[in-house]
Amino acid sequence: MGIARMNKIYLLAHQAEKDQILRVLQQAGVVEISDITEADEETAHWAELVEPDQAREDLQEIESEIAKVKFSLDYLNRYYPEKKGMLDELLAEKEVLTPEELAAQEAEWAQKSAEVYASLKKVDEELLTLRNAETRLQNATQQLLPWQNLTLPLEELRETKAVWVQLGTIPAAATEAFQVQMQQIDVPSFYELVSRERDDAYLVVGCHQDDVETVQEILKEFSFNRHNLNQFTGTIAGNLAECEQKAAELEKRRAEVLSVIEAQLEHRQTLQYFHDILSVRREQKLAVEKLVRTDTTFVLAGWLRAADVEALRQKLSAVSKTFALQVREPLPEENFPVVLENKKYFAPFEFVTKLYGMPHPYGIDPTPYFAPFFIIFFGLCLTDAGYGVVISLISALGLLKIKGESIRSLLKILLVGGISTAAAGWLIGSWFGVSLFGSPLLFDSMTNPMLFLAISFALGLLHIFWGMLIKFVSLWKAGDYFAALADVGFWFGLIVGLLLLALPQAAQAGKYIALLCAIGLVLTQGRHQPSLLKKFTSGLLSLYDITGYLSDLLSYSRLLALGLATGVISMAINTMGGLLKGHPIGFIIMVLFLIGGHIFNLLINALGSFIHSSRLQYIEFYNRFYEGGGRSFVPFRQKTRYLEIRSEK
Amino acid sequence: MLSTGLVYAIIGAAAAVLFAGIGSAIGVGVVGQAAAGVVAEDPDKFGSTLLLQALPGTQGIYGMLTGFLIIWRIGLIGGSVVDLTLQQGLAVLFAAMPIAFGGLLSAIMQGRAAASGVYMIAKRPEEVGKAIVYAVMVETYAVLALLMSIITLFYIPL
Structure with a gap:
């Protein structure tokens, strides 16, 4: 469990069977194809026998x-x-x-x-x-529209040998002045004002060809703008x-x-x-671009889960008699793609793990370790039995209907989270912000928030110690007993010792434990430094990391803050709704307001709970042991939206 | 007749809602602008950008709930009005300050972090988790401010 064991494969087969084999690989969807067109150490000794394969024309x-x-x-x-x-x-x-x-x-x-x-x-x-x-x-x-008052057919308004005729506009404001001017000139001429639209006056102006210059002079003065309607014949209408x-x-x-x-x-x-x-x-053709070929063969390299090797070999045998499949374990320190494998009940939480990123191939898959805490934190952040029941019911309904893999993971988390919320809400007796069943089972968070805070810190401490234990065990298993003791054990002792100081009976013992462990830390934490002085100073400085533990621990107070926030907002919604209940119409509005308000509160706080529960894992918990930087496994498979191609239905 | 103490307490309630609300309005607005730009290119990112936009909105809610807690404790709603002394009124006013200003500034800064997160998922939609984590790092300080405000309010003797 945890991070899957991966194998590297090299597959050699005939070009003629390439399409068939790629199809089988794609349907199986278990192999991540590596690009080997650039030779590496492993392929160097046969690199000159091959050239990059390509499928450019097919692809186009x-x-x-x-x-x-x-x-x-x-x-x-x-x-x-x-x-x-x-x-x-x-x-x-x-x-x-x-x-x-x-x-x-x-x-x-x-x-x-x-x-x-x-x-x-x-x-x-x-x-x-x-x-x-x-x-x-x-x-x-x-x-045409501005000229619609013109009743003459247009062909009668064209220039002839003797008569000059023009259609056009002048600024509407200047119409009066224009009329005066036209009356004053001594050449025979005519004009007709057809219409005024916006800022323009539409005119037909005419005169004898001999007098054109005189008339044009005036027109120019009024910035006459010629309109050409020559392409039309007949009346405007x-x-x-x-x-x-x-x-x-x-x-x-x-x-x-x-x-x-x-x-x-x-x-x-x-x-x-x-x-x-x-x-x-x-996708098949794009995969071809990652292969290398000779005249008649091709080589494909890739990663797959060790558990899938035999099944793949059988599928390939069904379509090809002449292929060679070479399988090997990862080399020491070799970076292989990461697949998370977890038991059925933990698997949905991989959704949360992946949100942050994949763990290092040689690191630890945190999924099963944080899952119980995630659920508890989620419940405490919401703490309302009514909301818990609603979330569980909706997720259960979703799980019955929805098929999408990652949505289902989320719904499964929410289903369990909802149950946890209901339990937490039940303990403090809050149903949609109201104590439905008399006094709370455990305590009322409104009257006794300090107890809630203490519970948050206690859970936080447990969470942090749990993370340290995981680190301890992993170092111990790797045979690094000294590091396990020095880097984890001393810190654990120091924190426990400091906590014991708070208890009067154990204060004395606590003092000695803390002191001993602190000395241990000073002596060991600088061990990677070259000189003695540096060993000592960096050992001494490492004690400063206690602030890290302290701030991580204080960070768990968010459980109380978010838990109270849900409760107080519910109370606010109920109180404001309650103001309306006397009147019959008010009563209807109240019901609508209560439903809307609680849906809003549920959504915003469920989002907050999910995000903050995740954060407590990513920052406070991961800090203790987690090593990230893994690359997630991207198998060569069918990426489709509407259709699925499978050998068996 | 309202006592001076009561007036101070109401100023406290108003300040909590007002400042935290301003912060959230700015924060949510900033993310909304960034998100609209990204969604113009790719409408499918509406869901994940909306998630980021919701994050700086919580401070306004925290402010509102602190304000509500104050008017509830001084008996303006659901009870009879408590006759606060000047000292009590000032105590309530200052109890509201952490979420008022913690909320104001953290919402704005969270808005900026989330807006950058929006640009991040424009390029790498699969990294929405990381964008959220960055924004949530800021949220811590709003949560701590809220915690201080409400715990103080619970325990001020009125």
């Missing part, structure tokens, strides 16, 4: 296929989003297929996918054309009506095109499955 082909499927899926989602809440996502079950079933389906899926892609691509192009046409229509309408009609046609066409998208919706699931298949295949 798959990538482009994936891009197409993704385009189709995104397109469908854009117009018809999948209405899936978080709950649906959690409850979703993957469809299970055997490799044979898959082979039978695949060609059909590929063809369907290609069809959907083609039709959606066409739709996309058509929508783009439609959008451009719509924009053009809108522009034309915008251009006619043109506008035409635009409207065309827009309606476009809208109709658009609806038709959208219905084509809707018709493709039935293939969404097929596309999702196909996307999964392609991703699985892409």
